[in-house]
Amino acid sequence: MAGSGRGVFNENAYTVVAIAAAVMFAIYKLMWGSLRLPPGPRPWPVVGNLMHIAPLRFKCFMEWAQTYGPVMSVWMGPTLNVVISSADAAREMLKEKDQALSSRPLSRAAARFSRNGQDLIWADYGPHYVKVRKVCTLELFTSKRLECLKSVREDEVSVMVASLYNECAPHKAVNVKRFLSAMAFNNITRIVFGKRFVDDAGKVDPQGVEFKEIISQGMKLGASLKMPEHIPYLRWMFPLQEEEFAKHGARRDSLTKTIMEEHRLHSEKHGARHHFVDALLSLQKQYNLSETTVIGLLWDMITAGMDTTAISVEWAIAELVRSPDIQAKAQQELDQVRLVVGQGRVVTEQDFSKLPYLQAVAKEALRLHPPTPLMLPHKATENVKLAGYDIPKGAIVHCNVYAISRDATIWKEPLKFRPERFVEEDIDIKGHDYRLLPFGAGRRVCPGAQLGLNMVQLMLARLLHQFSWAPPPGVAPESIDMTERPGVVTFMANPLEAVVTPRLPSSLYTR
Numbered sequence: 001m002a003g004s005g006r007g008v009f010n011e012n013a014y015t016v017v018a019i020a021a022a023v024m025f026a027i028y029k030l031m032w033g034s035l036r037l038p039p040g041p042r043p044w045p046v047v048g049n050l051m052h053i054a055p056l057r058f059k060c061f062m063e064w065a066q067t068y069g070p071v072m073s074v075w076m077g078p079t080l081n082v083v084i085s086s087a088d089a090a091r092e093m094l095k096e097k098d099q100a101l102s103s104r105p106l107s108r109a110a111a112r113f114s115r116n117g118q119d120l121i122w123a124d125y126g127p128h129y130v131k132v133r134k135v136c137t138l139e140l141f142t143s144k145r146l147e148c149l150k151s152v153r154e155d156e157v158s159v160m161v162a163s164l165y166n167e168c169a170p171h172k173a174v175n176v177k178r179f180l181s182a183m184a185f186n187n188i189t190r191i192v193f194g195k196r197f198v199d200d201a202g203k204v205d206p207q208g209v210e211f212k213e214i215i216s217q218g219m220k221l222g223a224s225l226k227m228p229e230h231i232p233y234l235r236w237m238f239p240l241q242e243e244e245f246a247k248h249g250a251r252r253d254s255l256t257k258t259i260m261e262e263h264r265l266h267s268e269k270h271g272a273r274h275h276f277v278d279a280l281l282s283l284q285k286q287y288n289l290s291e292t293t294v295i296g297l298l299w300d301m302i303t304a305g306m307d308t309t310a311i312s313v314e315w316a317i318a319e320l321v322r323s324p325d326i327q328a329k330a331q332q333e334l335d336q337v338r339l340v341v342g343q344g345r346v347v348t349e350q351d352f353s354k355l356p357y358l359q360a361v362a363k364e365a366l367r368l369h370p371p372t373p374l375m376l377p378h379k380a381t382e383n384v385k386l387a388g389y390d391i392p393k394g395a396i397v398h399c400n401v402y403a404i405s406r407d408a409t410i411w412k413e414p415l416k417f418r419p420e421r422f423v424e425e426d427i428d429i430k431g432h433d434y435r436l437l438p439f440g441a442g443r444r445v446c447p448g449a450q451l452g453l454n455m456v457q458l459m460l461a462r463l464l465h466q467f468s469w470a471p472p473p474g475v476a477p478e479s480i481d482m483t484e485r486p487g488v489v490t491f492m493a494n495p496l497e498a499v500v501t502p503r504l505p506s507s508l509y510t511r
């Protein structure tokens with residue numbers, strides 16, 4: 001009896017699956033049949049290509065693009081994703097068709113975090129977006145404000161150099177990311193909130209503890225949504241932890257409001273300072289920004305501006321540990337500048353114009369290891385033709401900047417770390433040359449690109465000038481593991497360990 005019951009169940013299940021597949025096929029034909037969609041791997045019913053996408057998506061898409069071409073369809077459940085993998089197609093996406101492709105798809109988590117796109121990162125392209133973007137361009141990221149905040153950056157890099165110096169010992173390998181991440185954290189909280197939550201002895205104050213917990217809770221919540229996120233009609237089986245999201249949002253708002261109030265009181269007594277929180281508070285009325293938007297913008301800057309810079313420097317140092325000749329050449333240039341500007345000081349941002357090779361090293365690291373290899377996802381708000389294919393309204397569009405900057409048809413020896421290529425040809429990195437797009441391009445180009453680049457170059461300049469970098473004892477330079485960790489931002493899968501040796505007089509290592 002039991003056996004025949006299972007048989008009936010199986011028959012029913014097959015029938016349901018067959019009907020579902022037939023219905024989906026009919027819907028597919030109805031919706032997409034008349035369109036010339038970009039080619040791509042054959043999708044399965046319900047899940048599309050989800051089962052075949054490797055954890056390192058940008059690498060998997062780069063391989064698939066070899067077969068299907070630079071404009072490719074990938075189905076995540078029933079949602080069409082178009083992946084762009086050539087400089088020409090990127091130009092079309094980010095320049096010619098930019099306006100129609102400048103919105104964002106909202107996952108359930110992003111919708112909760114951003115209060116349905118009331119911030120900048122997750123806002124759809126429209127009047128709200130244009131307004132907050134204007135605030136960024138005209139107010140937050142002006143050269144004047146970046147100049148005013150220079151002392152913060154330089155101070156935080158000095159703190160990092162001093163703590164690294166204290167850990168140096170012959171043959172002792174240190175975890176490089178630990179220093180870079182601490183620096184990036186203190187730097188961004190000071191720029192955005194005007195706060196250093198960590199004292200000189202490394203002790204985190206109660207607000208800092210709360211701040212770090214909010215960040216790590218946010219990451220956990222974001223990571224808790226997996227496959228069903230892509231298949232809307234299966235989401236009911238995996239309900240969102242609504243209470244946890246609400247609690248997280250409330251904690252974040254409460255801490256931010258306390259900090260905002262502190263700044264309000266300080267401004268009333270002593271005038272506004274240059275931190276982003278001061279700027280946004282004083283502009284709130286002029287631009288008609290809701291409190292939710294101010295909080296959203298502050299957190300956007302924290303999330304987008306923290307890891308990206310630390311990641312870039314870690315990859316750059318890893319490449320330089322693997323290539324001692326290139327490291328020596330960069331150090332020679334830095335030594336030369338010090339001869340000119342005087343022995344009694346370390347390099348500053350003012351010296352960048354005399355350091356073309358250092359700038360080339362930073363660019364080459366960002367070319368080979370863009371921290372956000374698929375940029376952030378864009379969404380089509382109308383039907384668009386791209387490279388002769390139809391991209392229907394609602395499709396998600398990714399630009400694989402990782403694949404483009406390793407494209408052998410545009411880069412000589414694309415996999416080789418060779419900064420000289422940027423000395424031979426001055427290639428823009430901030431969105432004007434579609435061969436090199438670590439910051440994106442067009443309407444949604446990273447508003448923090450100049451700040452990010454300054455940070456990366458300054459960290460690299462000080463770390464290279466003041467220290468020599470070598471592999472841990474017994475490890476050959478070429479065997480440093482350069483594998484990426486899956487995620488929206490790509491850390492090294494195995495954080496870099498290096499032996500760090502001071503190169504300058506000890507007086508130059510104090511804060």
Ligand code: HEM
Nearest residue numbers: 121301304305308309372375376438439440444446448452
């Ligand atoms: C090396 C450092 C950085 C890299 C490589 C980087 C890269 C990017 C990329 C690729 C995008 C997405 C562009 C797109 O969707 O088309 C982006 C967006 C963004 N970045 Fe950066 N970024 C860096 C540093 C920063 C910093 C320091 C900040 C702020 C303090 C920042 C704030 C933002 C914001 C707010 C957005 C969203 C822009 C929008 O949606 O309109 N980034 N960034």
